[in-house]
Each structure stands twice: as C-alpha cells, then as structure tokens.
Amino acid sequence: MNVKMELTYKSPKGTETTFISEEMLAGKALVLAEDIEKTGRMKDVTFIDSKEHTWNLKELKELMKGIQTEPHHIKLYFDGGYNLETRNSGLGCVIYYEQSGKSYRLRKNAQVQELESNNEAEYAALHLGLQELEFLGVEHQSVEVIGDSKVVINQLTDEWPVLEEELSRWADRIEEKMGEINITPEYNAVSRKENNEADRLASQALKGVEVSSTIEIT
Numbered sequence: 001m002n003v004k005m006e007l008t009y010k011s012p013k014g015t016e017t018t019f020i021s022e023e024m025l026a027g028k029a030l031v032l033a034e035d036i037e038k039t040g041r042m043k044d045v046t047f048i049d050s051k052e053h054t055w056n057l058k059e060l061k062e063l064m065k066g067i068q069t070e071p072h073h074i075k076l077y078f079d080g081g082y083n084l085e086t087r088n089s090g091l092g093c094v095i096y097y098e099q100s101g102k103s104y105r106l107r108k109n110a111q112v113q114e115l116e117s118n119n120e121a122e123y124a125a126l127h128l129g130l131q132e133l134e135f136l137g138v139e140h141q142s143v144e145v146i147g148d149s150k151v152v153i154n155q156l157t158d159e160w161p162v163l164e165e166e167l168s169r170w171a172d173r174i175e176e177k178m179g180e181i182n183i184t185p186e187y188n189a190v191s192r193k194e195n196n197e198a199d200r201l202a203s204q205a206l207k208g209v210e211v212s213s214t215i216e217i218t
Contacts (some may be wrong), residue, residue: 001026001142002184003060004131005033006167008043016043026064032131033057039195045093047196053140053143063140069102071097071136074143076129079198081206088113089121096217097136108132109201109210114168119133122149125202130177138181145185148195151188 005021021029029047035041037057047055055063077094088111095106110128115121126147133143147153154160155171162168180187192199201211 001140003029003047003049003055005029006034006046006048006093007033008045009036010043026060026071027077029112030043030060037076046141049140050170051182051217053182055095061111062084067173070116071133071138072141073098074133074141075146076126076133076143077081077146077195077198078125078149079130079147079195079202080118080123080125080149081202082115082118082121083206084205088178088206089115089124089214090202090205090207091124091125092198092203092205092211093125093132094138094201095129095190096192097133097138105217106132106214107197107201107211109205109209111210113145119149119167120150120170121202122147122152124176125165127154127170127173127177130181130183132182133183134177134181138183142184142186142190145199146190146195148190148192150189153189156185157187 003026004023009019010016010017026047033045045057047060047115075096079092081090090109090111092109097104108128112124113177115124126145147148151160155162156166158173162171204211
C-alpha cells in the first residue's frame with residue numbers, strides 16, 4: 001500500500017508548518033514518521049492513500065501489523081484466449097503473494113462460453129484474478145497487475161478510449177470490483193513470453209483442463 005504523509009512540524013520557538021510528502025510505501029512512511037517523532041518536533045501526522053483513506057500513526061501501525069498476516073506484496077498476472085470455432089474462452093490468472101513470512105503462488109483458470117472476443121476474454125481473466133484476491137481476503141493493498149493485453153491495460157489506465165460497449169461494461173466491472181476490495185492497481189504491460197504462466201493456463205482452459213492450486217514457494 002502506498003501513502004502520502006501530511007506532517008505538521010513545530011520548531012523549538014513554536015513556529016509551525018505543514019509538509020506533504022510524495023507517495024511512498026506505507027512501511028517506509030512509518031519509518032520516516034517514527035524517526036521524525038523522536039525529534040519531539042512533530043505535532044501531528046496523517047497518512048493518506050490514493051483513495052483518500054486516512055490513518056494516524058497508531059492506526060497505520062496496527063494496519064501494517066495486520067497486513068503482515070494477510071496476503072501482501074501481490075503480483076497478479078492475467079491472460080485470456082478466445083476460440084472462434086467453438087466460441088469458448090479460456091481464462092487464466094497467476095497470483096504471487098507473501099503471507100506471514102512465506103511466499104506463495106496461486107494458479108487458477110476457467111472456461112466460459114458467453115464471451116464474444118479475445119479482448120472480452122482478457123478482461124474476464126483479470127476479473128477472475130480479482131475474485132481470487134477477494135477470496136484471499138485482500139484489501140487496502142497496492143497490487144501489481146500484469147498482462148500482455150495492451151487493449152485492457154491501456155483502456156484501464158485511460159491511455160486508450162473504450163469504444164466498444166461490451167468492453168466498457170467490463171472496464172466498469174473491473175473498477176467496481178477493485179473498489180469493493182479497496183485495492184490500488186499498478187498496471188504493467190509485458191510481452192506474451194513474460195506472461196507465459198497465465199497464457200498457459202488460458203490455453204489449458206480452452207482444452208478443458210481445469211487448474212486450481214496454491215503452493216508455497218521455497
């Protein structure tokens with residue numbers, strides 16, 4: 001999770017001023033705030049995330065303690081495929097995360113029939129990944145969202161317009177789900193080679209091979 005610090009500083013002679021920091025990882029912000037607090041010149045500090053949620057120092061400490069026992073440092077890979085002949089779609093997602101000092105990899109795929117294009121399948125694959133994050137109990141987190149679909153990523157970052165009505169509905173679904181679980185996406189477009197795990201899961205789904213697994217990474 002990334003936050004900004006709004007900090008009120010008081011000099012030895014009583015002069016006060018307020019500083020607002022750049023956005024940074026919440027853990028780093030806590031370290032800096034606690035270090036400044038030791039000087040005895042910090043009158044007040046508020047931490048603000050990208051959705052304008054706010055915490056004081058004590059509240060953010062408690063939140064960060066809880067996050068360590070919940071999934072964090074999350075990377076979500078997604079990919080979708082569409083077969084014109086069968087009109088079936090294959091969805092695949094891979095989620096890497098840390099929890100309680102351990103690292104995990106979750107893999108999930110699904111075959112669906114109600115979609116009409118490859119771009120729809122890409123959106124649906126991302127939505128599948130978000131559902132898995134919800135099942136994991138992820139909330140108030142920054143999540144790196146990684147895929148090889150330039151259409152999906154550029155539309156969700158407002159780099160490209162969403163002209164197709166169905167894709168617009170999918171974009172709305174994605175943003176609604178992210179809002180429900182209070183996550184902040186950090187989009188990263190990669191090559192298909194760099195997205196090979198999610199791509200393989202989508203291909204397996206098209207062949208009727210179902211995958212659903214979570215393993216610890218040592």
